[in-house]
Amino acid sequence: MIDEVPLDVIVHSLYPNHHLDGLIPTILDWIDEPREKAFVRSRYLSFKQREMLPILMCPDDCDLWCTLIIVEVVRFEGIIKWERMGIDQCTREDLINSFENIGTKVEWLEKVPSMTFQPEEYDSQIRKLIRE
Template sequence: MINKLSVVDSNSKFVKGTHPIILVDGNPLDSILNEIYPDDLILGLIPTIVDWMSYDEESKLVQNVYSAADNKKILPILMCPDDCDISCTLIVAEVETIKDQVNWNRIGIDMNNPKDLIKQNEFVDSKIKWLDRVPRMTFSKEDYRLLDRIYKTSKIE
């Protein structure tokens, strides 16, 4: 089954004003995960919008992972809107690209030390609490490119 991925401007629980949010099959990703794991404080998390991230080295790491041509990688997809960094609550997806599809095979809560991640220049699954009840999500590559809006910076460097 192919899921419909989109990015729209909307409000979220803790951010005043509209900002990009990720929808899967028309539903906000944080709401989907919160329904399955209501005790994990996921509702209100926002996409890892690189322009909003507090630290340049973290923003660059997230951008590099998103842009990497690896067939399989771990990508941050939601972060805490209070700090906008990778040290607070960070939701990641194991992303696998196969031909014209992109799969989020697993979704989990990253527990890694941010300094280690920056040093390694990648996210590793050694300290991820996988949310096993979240089903695999499959997107067309065309839909998946809509995430460019979140992961491509508009900052002038």
């Protein structure tokens, strides 16, 4: 949720022809495959200055192989910013080789504005997603 609006609703309103409504958060409890879960967890818990975070996924299989929305998370000067958002374009072969390929090929959704968060609130919401 961003300002009480589901993220998939925000993205769909800007890109109605992309069929992004109904995507769900990459909540670890919903991902069954242990390697996928470990990968997403590592991205959620990353403190890199710049990280590609899978944030929304297709609800059909709750995995990383279908439609996957990525945010480029930037940490600087005491804030966390979602610099840009896009649709991951990794191929099946890319994912078979490594989940680390997620975020390397992205169709950026230029209409989605960047979003800035306070670290305490952001980390609180991330903890809810990873159920710590």
